[in-house]
Amino acid sequence: MLSRAATSLTLLGRHLERADHLARILGVHVALSLDRTDEPGPEFWIRFMELAGWPGGDTHDRDQAVEVVLTGTLGPSVRASVGAARLAAQAVRPSLPTELYEQVNALHWRVQEATWQPDLYPFLNDVQLSVRLVDGLLEDTMRNDEARDFVRLGKFVERTANVTNIVTRKSAELADAPEDALEWSAVLKSCFAFESYQSRYSGGVTPEQVIECLLLEPALPRSARFSAQVALDSVSRIDGPGRRSKPKTLLARLHGMFLDTNAERVGDQPREFEVECRAILRQLELAMRETYFHPSKVPATVIGDEGRAMPQQQQQRRGAGA
Amino acid sequence: MNSLDSGYTSNGFYDEMLAASGKPRPAYRRLYEQLNQLGPGELGRRHDLAMQMFRNHGITFAVYPDAQGTEKVFPFDIIPRVISAETWRHLEAGLKQRLAALNLFLDDIYGRKLILHQRAIPPEIVLTSPQYLREIEGLPVPHGIHCHIAGSDLVRDDKGEFYVLEDNLRTPSGVSYVLANRHVMKRVFPDLFAGYPVRPVEGYVHELLRHLRWLAPESVDDPTVVLLTPGINNAAYYEHLYLAKQMGIELVEGTDLVVDQDHVFMRTTRGLKGVDVIYRRLDDTWLDPIFGRQESLVGVAGLVNAYRAGNVAIANALGNGVADDKAVYALVPKIIRYYLDEEPILPNVKTYLCAFDDDRRYVLEHLEELVVKTVDASGGYGMLIGPDSTQEQRDEFRRRIQDRPRSFVAQPVVSLSVQPIFDRGRLRRAHQDLRPFVLTGPEVYVTSGGLTRVALKDGSLVVNSSQGGGSRDTWVMAEDGAERPNA
Numbered sequence: 001m002l003s004r005a006a007t008s009l010t011l012l013g014r015h016l017e018r019a020d021h022l023a024r025i026l027g028v029h030v031a032l033s034l035d036r037t038d039e040p041g042p043e044f045w046i047r048f049m050e051l052a053g054w055p056g057g058d059t060h061d062r063d064q065a066v067e068v069v070l071t072g073t074l075g076p077s078v079r080a081s082v083g084a085a086r087l088a089a090q091a092v093r094p095s096l097p098t099e100l101y102e103q104v105n106a107l108h109w110r111v112q113e114a115t116w117q118p119d120l121y122p123f124l125n126d127v128q129l130s131v132r133l134v135d136g137l138l139e140d141t142m143r144n145d146e147a148r149d150f151v152r153l154g155k156f157v158e159r160t161a162n163v164t165n166i167v168t169r170k171s172a173e174l175a176d177a178p179e180d181a182l183e184w185s186a187v188l189k190s191c192f193a194f195e196s197y198q199s200r201y202s203g204g205v206t207p208e209q210v211i212e213c214l215l216l217e218p219a220l221p222r223s224a225r226f227s228a229q230v231a232l233d234s235v236s237r238i239d240g241p242g243r244r245s246k247p248k249t250l251l252a253r254l255h256g257m258f259l260d261t262n263a264e265r266v267g268d269q270p271r272e273f274e275v276e277c278r279a280i281l282r283q284l285e286l287a288m289r290e291t292y293f294h295p296s297k298v299p300a301t302v303i304g305d306e307g308r309a310m311p312q313q314q315q316q317r318r319g320a321g322a
Numbered sequence: 323m324n325s326l327d328s329g330y331t332s333n334g335f336y337d338e339m340l341a342a343s344g345k346p347r348p349a350y351r352r353l354y355e356q357l358n359q360l361g362p363g364e365l366g367r368r369h370d371l372a373m374q375m376f377r378n379h380g381i382t383f384a385v386y387p388d389a390q391g392t393e394k395v396f397p398f399d400i401i402p403r404v405i406s407a408e409t410w411r412h413l414e415a416g417l418k419q420r421l422a423a424l425n426l427f428l429d430d431i432y433g434r435k436l437i438l439h440q441r442a443i444p445p446e447i448v449l450t451s452p453q454y455l456r457e458i459e460g461l462p463v464p465h466g467i468h469c470h471i472a473g474s475d476l477v478r479d480d481k482g483e484f485y486v487l488e489d490n491l492r493t494p495s496g497v498s499y500v501l502a503n504r505h506v507m508k509r510v511f512p513d514l515f516a517g518y519p520v521r522p523v524e525g526y527v528h529e530l531l532r533h534l535r536w537l538a539p540e541s542v543d544d545p546t547v548v549l550l551t552p553g554i555n556n557a558a559y560y561e562h563l564y565l566a567k568q569m570g571i572e573l574v575e576g577t578d579l580v581v582d583q584d585h586v587f588m589r590t591t592r593g594l595k596g597v598d599v600i601y602r603r604l605d606d607t608w609l610d611p612i613f614g615r616q617e618s619l620v621g622v623a624g625l626v627n628a629y630r631a632g633n634v635a636i637a638n639a640l641g642n643g644v645a646d647d648k649a650v651y652a653l654v655p656k657i658i659r660y661y662l663d664e665e666p667i668l669p670n671v672k673t674y675l676c677a678f679d680d681d682r683r684y685v686l687e688h689l690e691e692l693v694v695k696t697v698d699a700s701g702g703y704g705m706l707i708g709p710d711s712t713q714e715q716r717d718e719f720r721r722r723i724q725d726r727p728r729s730f731v732a733q734p735v736v737s738l739s740v741q742p743i744f745d746r747g748r749l750r751r752a753h754q755d756l757r758p759f760v761l762t763g764p765e766v767y768v769t770s771g772g773l774t775r776v777a778l779k780d781g782s783l784v785v786n787s788s789q790g791g792g793s794r795d796t797w798v799m800a801e802d803g804a805e806r807p808n809a
Contacts, residue, residue: 002578003589090380091554094567098379106378146591238591292591 001095001146007293008091009147013154015085016104020131021162022052022078025190026069027124032186033062051169052076070116070123078127082111095147100137103130149234150292156231157284160254163191163224164277167214171207171270181205188214193222212263225258238292246287254280325358326365327742330749336482336739337751338403349404349799352517357401362747369400369744372510381502381560396499397792399743402507402514403754403774407799410521413476413484413758414768416668419658421472421760424491424645426661428468432459432641442660443653447677450728451650452698453643455606457613461630464537467762468639471530471601473497473772476668476756478739485671485736487755488651491642493603496773496793497526497759498561501568503773503795519800521770526759527568530601533763534569537635538598545598548572548588550579552604552620557787562603576604581624584631599635600625606640648697648731649675676723676730685732686723689716692732694723707783709735738783743776743794753777755785756796771796 029048033040042060049059052069053076059065071079086108089101107130116123142148170187174180184205188194191214200217201209217223232251239245257277266273327343339350346354357365376382376395405413430437431448432455438445448454473494475487504523508515531547538545551562553575566573578588579597587594604621607614613626628634644650652673655666674681674692685692689708696704706719723730742749758772774796775785785791 001591002572002574003591004575004578005572006591087554090559090563093380093563094571094573098567101380102378105380109377 001150003293005092005095005147006150008088009095009150010154010288010293011088012085012092012096012104013151013156014158015081015088015154016131016134017155017158017162018076019078019081019085020128021158022069022076022081023124023127024192025052025166026066026078027121028186028189030062030066030120032182035182047169047173051166066116066120079111082108082127092147097137097141099141100134103134103137106130107134146238149238153231153234153238153288156227156234157251157281159222160224160227160231161278161281163214163222163227164274166190167211167224168266168270168274168277171211171267174207180207184210191222193220196220196222208263208267211266215266216258216261216263225255228255228258245291247284247291250280250284250287254284326362326744327749330742330751332740332751334480335737335751335753336478336480338478338482338739338741338754339401340742349406349802353402353404353514356514356517357744365400365744366747368510372398372400372506375506375509376502379502379506381499396787397776397778397790398503398506399752399776399778399792399794400507400511401742401744402795402797403741403756403771404518405771405796405798407802409484410770410798412667416484416486416666417474417758417760417768418766419662419664419667420474420486420489420654421469421762421766423658423661424472424489424654425467425469425762427657428491428639428642428645429463429466430661431644432461432468437657437660443656447649447653447675447728448644450677451644451647453606453641453647455641455644457626458641462632463639464539464635465763469642469645470533470537470637470639470762472638472760472762473757474760476758477671477736480737480739482739484668486651486654486668487671487736488648489646489654490757491646492605492638493558494757494759495558495561495603496757496775497769498564499793500759500769500771500773500796501526501564503793507795518797520797521800523770526761526767526769527565529761529767530565531569531571533761533767534599534601534637536763537637539632539635542598546572546596547599547601548574548579548597550574550576550600550602550604550622552576552608556603558603565601571601576618576620576622579622579625581622581628584624584628584633586622586625586628586634597634599637601637606643609636609640643698648673648695649677649728652731671733671736674732676727676732681732682723682727685730686720688732689720691734693735694719694730694732697729697731705784707735735783738777741776741794743778750780753783753785754794770798 033044045060045062045065046057048065049055049057049068054068054072057068059068069077071077073080086104089096089104093101107127110126114123138148138151166187170183174183181204184207185194187210188197188205193214197205197210197213201213213220213223215224218225218229220226228251232248232255235245235248235251239248254277257280261273325344327340330340330343332340339346339354341347373395376398382395427437437443438448469491471494473490473496475490476484477487478484500523534547535545547569548571549562549566551559551573553559556562563573572588574588580587580589580594586597586600588597602609608618609621610623610625611618611621612623614621625634626640629636629640652670652675655670658664658666674685676682676685685694689706690711692708694706694708699705706715708716738753738755740751740753743752754774754776756772756774759769761767774794776792776794777783777785777790778792779790782790
């Protein structure tokens, strides 16, 4: 497979996962803000924006948060993520089933044109279900080959990072107090794991069990451990038998972090766990670039690195492919 | 009940569908009835459905003057163009003749130059063409064929006669829209097809791949073919990816390829992989920064040397631009007579070469009546349409022609034929042309029909998508008189 195609397939998986994640945490937090007897203050929305990847901003209320997370251009937003996924899909369209591309493309146009007031929830629901549909097409129509593994790699690395981020942040912020149970439930819902949690654990929502469920559960597709395992499996298939690439080594280390710990330890030192995890993910990004994507002008990073612009004018030349 | 064409007038132009209001030509009779049965409301609904399909499918194009790269759905009209079997046989024969002669011409001028030595055409017109590449003189090309994929633009005049308006022998675009238009029409208007023996268009992609594989160096049994695109920002990117996907070949950009020891490789996740045939959609000057423009970021350094060494085939061959130079176009009838000893089946539009004193004088005296074209421009750019021009524009072109006469030709305004388009519930007159695609290789293959481009702006003669043009499906009949009136 072309290195450039591998890059774009990985970005496709990553951006779709990010769009889904942003839509989900936004919906959950808007609902959470309405569930409270008092209107949450700026602190609530500042923390939410940090969780959504917008640290240090001046977003202090619900309407601002909705606007920025849906349409912002200076950081991760639903619109930007879907747009980037579509751009990546365009670049590798020959490698994708037609229906899959069309779903991504149609979602892009809907997100571009959507108005979400007063219908925020149908809009967020549409984004999430569309991503599920793409997931289904990926699993059900795409050949079990390198292309599919690169999409999965991008998607599950992103999910590992997102789940770890939300769980460790909330662990640091919240206490094991009854008044925080609502927020812990919101964490589960943000990870699409509330119902799985309820069917697996008894005794209500407790921080320790939420951490175990979302970080350490081996059979829950939304858990960090499961996601790291899928990413590792994808890289193992990409590498083929007998090859131990740097991404594979790093993913094995990442997966090992979830095997070698327990909920109590993470709950005690959430920041340390998050920092270690983030360091591995950073190394993994570089390793993927060096191993699979290099040399390539397409960056293996998410929104903000728009390195494709360089040859744009030449690509547009009328003489070039009129 | 009013018919759809109430109030419609062709205004003296040759109307391909309607001989007069309410009187469709024989080939359109069944179609006309069906459209009227469906009525404006249903046609509007299906038009919207078709546009939605185009957009979801990603059949869009970028508009260059907009720096932001505005993306638009390629405009589409739901009324197909119908071409009778007899007319098509005539066009097909004319196109095959034309391409045969142009291939012989290219092989000659980059080889022995007999046509120039014998002064069958003015050598200075050929040798001063900006598209003539001295660097490839004497370079053999696989099977002696230079133009593997061509698209010639045909127009009909006020009497319904077909003319060749120009040839595109470098990187002609549009074939994907032919296939996409048919794809959408079959889904949105299956009932319209029921009455017509329409020739299919889907065979093109299979034939293209077969022709490309045929070009591979002889030592290669199972060639690796790639399509080289300038990239995602190119207006024709949709076409590039569509063709690559349909052929099952890699769509590569310049940075995906590398040349080592005069062999071309693509960079893959498992290292370098050899490439044998490149269907390039970049012009010569951008193809290789060593050979052409040094600043090219979309080309591949060393590619032309690999081509010279015979280690990779490139389609179309380098240097073809000289044969679609608009000044050389004027000489094509002579070229056909010279190489084939035949009269051209398809005539040219009368063309004045500003390089010739008499022609130039005439052009400068009649700017208001003529269409002036820059010889190496395309996409409807670099043109002056005399009757629609301002004094300021004419003065500007007059200055340019006097400064660089070789760079301009002029033609009388062709009264392009019209056909109704469906526009907001009614029929409106619009001019159109036709771009059939011709593959030359183990056999000569002509697409059934081609791309009918429509000037959608009211009164406009410019059919290019970059300037408000759109397209419609083109139906070539397998046999005449076979329409099933009650189907």
